[in-house]
Amino acid sequence: MTGLAWRQVRRGALLVVLLAAGVPALIATTHGRVFADPADVAGLRAIAADPAIRTLFGEPLALADPGGFAVWRSGTVTAVLVGVWAALTTTRTTRGQEEPGRWTALLAGPVSLRGTTARHLGVLALLSVLAGAATAAALVLAGTDPAGAAVHGAGTGLLGLFATAVAAGTSQLFTTRAAASGAAVAVLGAGLLVRMVGDGVGELSWLRWTSPFGWVQLSRPYAGDRAGPLLLLVAVTAVLAAAALVAAGHRDVGEGLLAHRSHRPAQRGLLGSVEAFALRRCLRPVAGWSTGVGAYYLLLGLTAVSVTGFLAGNAGVADMAGRTGFTGLDRVEGFTAAVFTLLAVPVGAFAAARLAAFAAAESDRRLVLLAAAPLTRLRLLGAEVAATTAGALVLTAVAALATWVGVAAAGGGLALTDALRGTFNTLPVTLLCLGVAVLAAGAGLPAVTALGCLPGAGGFLLQVLADSVDAPAGVRGLSPVSHLAPVPLRGVDWTAALVMTALAVLLALAGAAVHRRRDLRC
Amino acid sequence: MDATTRTTPGATTGATRGGPAVHAVGLTKRYGSTTAVDDLHLRVPAGEVFGFLGPNGAGKSTTIRLLLGLARPSAGSARVFGVDAADVERAHRLLAHVPADVALWPHLTGAEVLHLLAATGPGTDTAYRDELVERFALDPGKPARTYSTGNRQKVALIAAFATRAPLLVLDEPTSGLDPLMEREFRRAVAQARQRGQAVFLSSHQLAEVEAVCDRVGILRAGRLVEVASVADLRSLHRTEVSASYTGAAPRLSGLAGVEAVETTAPGRVRFTLTGPPGAALASLAAADVTALAVREPSLEEIFLDYYGEGGSGEQVRP
Ligand SMILES: Nc1ncnc2c1ncn2[C@@H]1O[C@H](COP(=O)(O)OP(=O)(O)OP(=O)(O)O)[C@@H](O)[C@H]1O
Numbered sequence: 102m103t104g105l106a107w108r109q110v111r112r113g114a115l116l117v118v119l120l121a122a123g124v125p126a127l128i129a130t131t132h133g134r135v136f137a138d139p140a141d142v143a144g145l146r147a148i149a150a151d152p153a154i155r156t157l158f159g160e161p162l163a164l165a166d167p168g169g170f171a172v173w174r175s176g177t178v179t180a181v182l183v184g185v186w187a188a189l190t191t192t193r194t195t196r197g198q199e200e201p202g203r204w205t206a207l208l209a210g211p212v213s214l215r216g217t218t219a220r221h222l223g224v225l226a227l228l229s230v231l232a233g234a235a236t237a238a239a240l241v242l243a244g245t246d247p248a249g250a251a252v253h254g255a256g257t258g259l260l261g262l263f264a265t266a267v268a269a270g271t272s273q274l275f276t277t278r279a280a281a282s283g284a285a286v287a288v289l290g291a292g293l294l295v296r297m298v299g300d301g302v303g304e305l306s307w308l309r310w311t312s313p314f315g316w317v318q319l320s321r322p323y324a325g326d327r328a329g330p331l332l333l334l335v336a337v338t339a340v341l342a343a344a345a346l347v348a349a350g351h352r353d354v355g356e357g358l359l360a361h362r363s364h365r366p367a368q369r370g371l372l373g374s375v376e377a378f379a380l381r382r383c384l385r386p387v388a389g390w391s392t393g394v395g396a397y398y399l400l401l402g403l404t405a406v407s408v409t410g411f412l413a414g415n416a417g418v419a420d421m422a423g424r425t426g427f428t429g430l431d432r433v434e435g436f437t438a439a440v441f442t443l444l445a446v447p448v449g450a451f452a453a454a455r456l457a458a459f460a461a462a463e464s465d466r467r468l469v470l471l472a473a474a475p476l477t478r479l480r481l482l483g484a485e486v487a488a489t490t491a492g493a494l495v496l497t498a499v500a501a502l503a504t505w506v507g508v509a510a511a512g513g514g515l516a517l518t519d520a521l522r523g524t525f526n527t528l529p530v531t532l533l534c535l536g537v538a539v540l541a542a543g544a545g546l547p548a549v550t551a552l553g554c555l556p557g558a559g560g561f562l563l564q565v566l567a568d569s570v571d572a573p574a575g576v577r578g579l580s581p582v583s584h585l586a587p588v589p590l591r592g593v594d595w596t597a598a599l600v601m602t603a604l605a606v607l608l609a610l611a612g613a614a615v616h617r618r619r620d621l622r623c
Numbered sequence: 624m625d626a627t628t629r630t631t632p633g634a635t636t637g638a639t640r641g642g643p644a645v646h647a648v649g650l651t652k653r654y655g656s657t658t659a660v661d662d663l664h665l666r667v668p669a670g671e672v673f674g675f676l677g678p679n680g681a682g683k684s685t686t687i688r689l690l691l692g693l694a695r696p697s698a699g700s701a702r703v704f705g706v707d708a709a710d711v712e713r714a715h716r717l718l719a720h721v722p723a724d725v726a727l728w729p730h731l732t733g734a735e736v737l738h739l740l741a742a743t744g745p746g747t748d749t750a751y752r753d754e755l756v757e758r759f760a761l762d763p764g765k766p767a768r769t770y771s772t773g774n775r776q777k778v779a780l781i782a783a784f785a786t787r788a789p790l791l792v793l794d795e796p797t798s799g800l801d802p803l804m805e806r807e808f809r810r811a812v813a814q815a816r817q818r819g820q821a822v823f824l825s826s827h828q829l830a831e832v833e834a835v836c837d838r839v840g841i842l843r844a845g846r847l848v849e850v851a852s853v854a855d856l857r858s859l860h861r862t863e864v865s866a867s868y869t870g871a872a873p874r875l876s877g878l879a880g881v882e883a884v885e886t887t888a889p890g891r892v893r894f895t896l897t898g899p900p901g902a903a904l905a906s907l908a909a910a911d912v913t914a915l916a917v918r919e920p921s922l923e924e925i926f927l928d929y930y931g932e933g934g935s936g937e938q939v940r941p
């Protein structure tokens with residue numbers, strides 16, 4: 102059974118462990134170069150001290166230390182990566198298997214639901230431990246202080262364990278994987294948000310004591326190495342995991358602790374055609390993703406004024422920021438342009454997830470009833486693509502709206518049209534994600550979500566890595582994200598946008614062509 | 624339950640369309656080295672209820688997937704009323720399907736699933752559908768995730784029977800139904816036949832096949848080994864005859880169609896008979912028969928012969 106769990110997670114685990122360990126270690130090795138010029142160092146310190154930057158990156162604890170520098174630049178990203186991955190993997194292998202009834206046969210054996218859950222959690226916990234250990238080992242190999250490396254590795258791994266425990270809990274509460282995943286990610290998101298507010302607003306710094314992300318930061322890797330906050334995280338995680346296991350012993354297979362209404366009147370809206378039905382299935386996910394994306398961009402909007410104001414008053418710092426790849430950060434347009442280019446990461450992931458849901462309907466044989474209706478394969482797939490595109494457009498608009506509201510609330514000036522231009526500028530990369538996901542789902546490949554995230558999240562990571570190690574421009578250019586012009590600071594790069602869109606359309610057409618010709622798996 | 628009533632292609636028009644309800648010519652499906660369906664030739668006329676039988680893994684579901692265009696044949700072709708099965712948009716206007724293992728969208732209630740299938744399907748008689756919901760005792764207000772296997776199957780069956788599609792393709796549709804619902808199912812098949820709908824029914828339930836089917840086809844290891852009416856199948860098979868007599872022992876060995884002659888007791892004989900019984904009866908008459916019992920083989924015994932579980936492993940043919 103542990104073998105079964107392991108087989109389901111090994112590929113993603115390898116990638117996450119590599120990233121969690123590799124990125125900070127790579128950044129640590131660049132420390133000497135960055136700190137060679139005293140003027141740059143001063144600029145960096147000034148940027149890092151800005152409340153808005155603190156909000157995003159956390160408190161700069163030991164910039165002078167290669168390890169401390171790596172933690173500051175990558176700690177939040179790797180913690181989020183490990184946490185979200187651990188949460189989603191947990192719901193996927195537990196509730197995600199239980200929901201379509203795959204555990205029914207498994208549980209006919211001598212092992213109880215609690216035993217099965219415990220074994221899966223064991224495997225997942227091991228992976229987080231592995232990610233933490235690899236992070237620490239890589240940082241030691243990169244020549245940083247072993248104690249700091251150990252604390253940072255422990256923090257990263259513990260955050261993964263915490264996320265697994267939370268997701269194990271939500272998997273007991275809810276009957277569907279989507280709800281369990283959503284709730285777990287919401288808990289992590291709330292924790293991150295609390296940490297951000299605590300870091301950004303001086304008077305509220307105590308808030309960090311209420312968030313797992315805060316505890317990881319309060320362990321001060323390379324700057325005191327405190328174990329207390331991490332022990333707190335261990336304790337909370339243990340309590341959550343124990344609660345999840347107790348809950349697993351008190352419920353029936355396939356059921357959740359939260360009772361759902363067993364009877365309801367029919368809601369016939371959006372059931373009149375496959376296109377309408379695709380839209381209907383898309384509504385909830387769009388609402389969920391909108392909340393996350395909206396909250397994030399609202400926060401960025403709120404900080405935009407403070408950051409840009411600070412940079413405008415420090416020409417030297419702004420110059421330095423310009424040389425490290427952040428151009429025009431002294432203007433709201435520039436700052437928002439920089440953060441808008443990231444939008445393709447979540448919106449592309451949304452698109453990939455929708456196509457993965459379509460692929461799941463096929464392998465769960467739900468699709469048979471529709472496939473037996475007088476509808477061409479192209480319409481089945483096309484309905485999903487159309488609904489997903491509509492959802493992506495909504496998310497893109499929500500990001501613009503949230504940023505605009507945030508900037509306005511903070512007393513800044515950003516035209517709504519500029520915000521919209523900025524977010525819609527990322528659409529070609531989102532479409533690339535969709536195109537890859539359509540090809541993957543159309544061809545019946547596994548791991549549709551992961552493949553669909555390659556242009557967005559993968560491209561972003563590639564760009565960060567390439568920047569961190571001063572890779573040749575060609576490597577950076579492989580990332581679609583690197584071809585996005587900083588809009589609204591500058592105009593749209595229409596050539597790049599059209600090329601990427603055309604490529605996306607070609608990928609989707611190829612997907613549709615393969616889908617039309619192949620055997621369905623149901 | 625006031626969902627879209629749409630112009631329904633009348634079942635009767637099915638008969639006048641371009642060909643038999645199901646027409647397979649050299650239909651073959653290979654998965655790597657396994658041949659799931661092997662050179663299948665089959666013709667099911669419009670309006671016929673056709674039983675499709677065979678042991679596990681014989682290729683019944685694969686044949687159905689080929690008929691529905693869910694999978695493509697490695698060789699040969701399948702046509703539905705003359706329309707190539709690959710042209711699903713046209714072919715599926717003429718059929719409704721119940722899969723072997725019904726999976727539904729867990730969030731939708733039964734009523735919502737029925738509404739969706741009516742809206743996307745080949746046209747539904749909503750009044751008849753509501754009647755079927757009553758007859759199959761389905762609670763349509765529950766989310767599909769709370770349905771048992773049998774209830775999920777009922778949803779798909781109701782949706783299929785409520786269409787006026789001239790062909791119903793049902794893959795083991797009663798595997799999860801209780802005896803009461805099984806009876807409703809047989810009624811619904813009979814009503815479909817009355818309306819002129821053809822039914823292609825894959826099944827393991829021999830009593831059901833015997834009760835509802837006009838003809839049966841028997842598939843074994845991907846090959847069609849027999850197609851016959853249920854009555855013909857019987858006559859092709861051995862009848863067991865026991866007789867008591869007072870005269871001299873009848874001379875049965877060597878008579879055409881007589882096999883396994885056995886003297887069970889003094890004055891009692893048992894043998895199996897295939898084909899016309901005249902010669903055997905004449906021989907018995909000469910022996911002053913006092914009692915005669917003829918036992919038809921059960922359908923089950925016939926199928927065990929075909930399925931190859933009867934001992935020799937080879938199918939027994941007359
Ligand atoms: N997608 C596939 N890939 C490989 N082999 C397959 C596939 N689908 C079916 N088969 C093989 O084809 C053969 C026929 O399978 P099929 O499901 O058609 O049998 P069946 O007659 O419906 O059996 P049952 O009565 O158990 O439902 C089996 O040997 C099966 O393993």
Ligand SMILES: [Mg+2]
Pocket residue numbers: 683684685723794
């Ligand atoms: Mg089958």
